[in-house]
Each structure stands twice: as C-alpha cells, then as structure tokens.
Amino acid sequence: MTLFKFTHDWVAAGDDEPEILHTMTNLALHIDNINLMQNEDIWAKTIRESVLVSAYPLAMWLASSWWRLNFEILPPHVREQSPLIDWRMAHEMGAANHGFVWPTVIFASDGEVMKVWAKPSNGNIQQSVRYLNGLTQPISIQLAEFQKCVDDFIASVLSRLDAVGCPNTDLRHLWLAVEEERADPLNFNYRRLEAQLGYEPDECSEAMMSKAQALEQQMGAEALAELAPLYGKIIGDTSLNALEEMINSLGLTATPNIPSLQKSKSTKAAPWQHAVAVARELWASLSKQGDVIENQQLYDLLGLSASAVEQWTPPNAYKPAAIAVPCNANQLKIVPRKKHPMAKRFELARLLSDYIFTNDIDKKWLASTDLATSRQQYQRAFAAEFLCPINALQDFLKNDYSESAIEDASEHFQVSQATVNSLLINNGFLPPFIGDYAEIRLPYPLGT
Numbered sequence: 001m002t003l004f005k006f007t008h009d010w011v012a013a014g015d016d017e018p019e020i021l022h023t024m025t026n027l028a029l030h031i032d033n034i035n036l037m038q039n040e041d042i043w044a045k046t047i048r049e050s051v052l053v054s055a056y057p058l059a060m061w062l063a064s065s066w067w068r069l070n071f072e073i074l075p076p077h078v079r080e081q082s083p084l085i086d087w088r089m090a091h092e093m094g095a096a097n098h099g100f101v102w103p104t105v106i107f108a109s110d111g112e113v114m115k116v117w118a119k120p121s122n123g124n125i126q127q128s129v130r131y132l133n134g135l136t137q138p139i140s141i142q143l144a145e146f147q148k149c150v151d152d153f154i155a156s157v158l159s160r161l162d163a164v165g166c167p168n169t170d171l172r173h174l175w176l177a178v179e180e181e182r183a184d185p186l187n188f189n190y191r192r193l194e195a196q197l198g199y200e201p202d203e204c205s206e207a208m209m210s211k212a213q214a215l216e217q218q219m220g221a222e223a224l225a226e227l228a229p230l231y232g233k234i235i236g237d238t239s240l241n242a243l244e245e246m247i248n249s250l251g252l253t254a255t256p257n258i259p260s261l262q263k264s265k266s267t268k269a270a271p272w273q274h275a276v277a278v279a280r281e282l283w284a285s286l287s288k289q290g291d292v293i294e295n296q297q298l299y300d301l302l303g304l305s306a307s308a309v310e311q312w313t314p315p316n317a318y319k320p321a322a323i324a325v326p327c328n329a330n331q332l333k334i335v336p337r338k339k340h341p342m343a344k345r346f347e348l349a350r351l352l353s354d355y356i357f358t359n360d361i362d363k364k365w366l367a368s369t370d371l372a373t374s375r376q377q378y379q380r381a382f383a384a385e386f387l388c389p390i391n392a393l394q395d396f397l398k399n400d401y402s403e404s405a406i407e408d409a410s411e412h413f414q415v416s417q418a419t420v421n422s423l424l425i426n427n428g429f430l431p432p433f434i435g436d437y438a439e440i441r442l443p444y445p446l447g448t
Contacts, residue, residue: 066150111225197229252336314337
C-alpha cells in the first residue's frame, strides 16, 4: 500500500489571528519514501525536513475541496489547455495560500484511486522556501487511504484548536457539515454528483441537478460518472441536453456475443494490467489465422452488421463520447463518434472491453471518452493489446523501431501510429518522450 501521510509538530511562532497562530507547525508530506516538503530555507541556508507553516489554511482547503478532490477527475485534453481556474483551486495544494509557500502538488481522482503529481520549486523563483523533491510520474493512492489521511489531519487541527481554547472556528462548522453529508446516503450521492459535474457544493442549479439525477437513475451511477465531466460545468447549464440528444439519437444495433472469460472477474491489478490480461485471454479464445484481428471478427463479437458499421457516419457536430444504450434482452444501441476507419475500429474495441468490464451490471450502459478515469484507462489498454498484441508487434518489427517500421506496423495491425508507439513505450521497448522534464512531472503546464 502506498504511504500517504502528513506529519507535524506544533510550535509557537508568529503573530496572527488565533486559528493561524495556534496551528503553526513544522509540516511534512510523505508519499512512500519521498518527502514532498523537504526544503531549502533560503534565509537560513539550511536543508529542512519540514516547513514552518500554519496547518489551518491547509485543513480549510482540504475540507472545502473534499467533494471535488474525491470525485472530480482531470478534465480532458489538459496538455493542450490547462484546466479552468476553479478546477485548479480545488485540486492544487497551493490554493491553501494564506501567504505561506506551499509545494507544487496536484491531486485528482480517477474514480478508483487518487493520483498525485508533484514537482520541485523552480530555482529562479525568489521565495523564502525552495521545495527540493517531486515525483517523476504520478503516484496512485487508494481513495480510502487518502480520505483517512485527510480525516486524521483535519481532526488533529481541530483537536489542537480545542486544546488552545478556539473551538468555534469556520473549519469546525465546515467539517461538521462535510461529515454529516458523508454519513447520509442521499446527501452523499447529491454532493458526489455535483462534484462529478464540476461544481462546488450548492453551485449547480436545481434544474440541472434534477436532470442529472434523472439521468443517473436512467443509466446508472457508473455510466454517468464517465460522462458527467464532459457534460457538466465545462460546457454550461444546458450541457445535459446534449447528452439526452445523444441518448435519443440513431445508432447501430448490437447483440454482443462474448465467450466466458475467467480474467474478466474483478482483480486487484491496475486497470491497464487487468485489461491486458483480459485482451490476451479473449484473443487466444478466437479461432483465427495470422496476428491481426479482422474487422469482421470484431463486429461478430459485438453482434454488429458489417455493412451498418461501414456505412455509419457520425453527426458533424463534435461528440465528446461514444455510448451504448441497453435495449431489449442482450441488445444495445451503439452511438459511435469516430469517422476514420482505424479510429472507428479502436473505438469499437474499447466498447467491447467496456461490455466485458461491466459484466456484473444489469442493463449496462457503455461509455467511451477521452477522460483519464480508471474505466477509460482499462478500455484503451484492452483495445491496444487486443488489436495489436505486443508479442505479435515485436515479431513484426524485429527490433526495428524506425519511423517507417512503425508506419508499416500501424498499417498491418490497422491501428494508429500513436497506439503502436504507446505499446512500445509502455512495454519498455522505447523510452518515453521526455520533452520538458519539469512539465512531465505534472499533468498540465502551470504557466508562469
């Protein structure tokens, strides 16, 4: 289990309002064996294992951001466009502010785990504290572990305030409200859905929340959790109308016929590892020649008409998701969004994997998006390995990783060059694209 822990020692320092003054502490944040608060004290010219700050603003930020931290995921396409400022205020530790220097740490849930990114302080920024450590890649923490750590930290701050005679604080009232809502199933679900849509508590209009709750009742919480970030605040108050239009639009009739797969059962493996195991089991179960999954085999697994798929043209308007709506018996209405033959093939493989992924959900709704949820990671890993098995790819390339060889592999397996490159990188045959080393530590550029 990944260690995630705040450590602190109360100290008497400063001259500020009581909540700040009485919660001054030497604070450290440990993730496994990395202390993200190890720092250089610029004035004292000393390396310290903790930083002198007040715990109160950090506790207030954690409490006020609790719902969004735990249930709002990273928006799509953040490499091209950083998230909106209100998303960043709810997910970047620096938003605790109050005049203290905080490390650059970003938190975002993927639906199953809390992902944490961090980078050291920029050497050219003139501040009293320079944080020395970062993470070279995001680290995943079980949501329950993250929540326990936050609960313990806030409880410790409140206990300190009680001990020094400051029991009646904004933090006390805010945290009591959060705890009461967490304990009540109806309130919990309401707040969770608000956060998935991208809203602060009570920020979303009643009309939109009513529509969202009706959609959740219709398609299930699991499916709406995959779509809410795309049809929520990021678009506007009428965004759910677009989702309803897609649900009611024309689509492809599918009757999936998937063999029984032992590895499709729940597992503690990471989503991509589980997906690869399932893809290999399904691939091995097929009677086929050669190393390529032909389109007809893919269509047969989904119970799709080849002519219907090949004649399908999505609407001109951009759709952020592909979905499949349950119909009669085992039948689905699939509404794809991709036009290019390779992209359409990859998307259908993703929907196939989503059907397998949701095998224990009655009246399963399928959703394929560009988001970074655990479920979407599973889909992408499955589709890549199923359509372009790494062992077959290696046999085809024969250790030739030139651009032309990768182009040939893309054509042979009928997947994009990006898919081929990702498979080679993820399996250690190519180094990752490094680019700006400072930026790969974070999911998006912070700017200056």
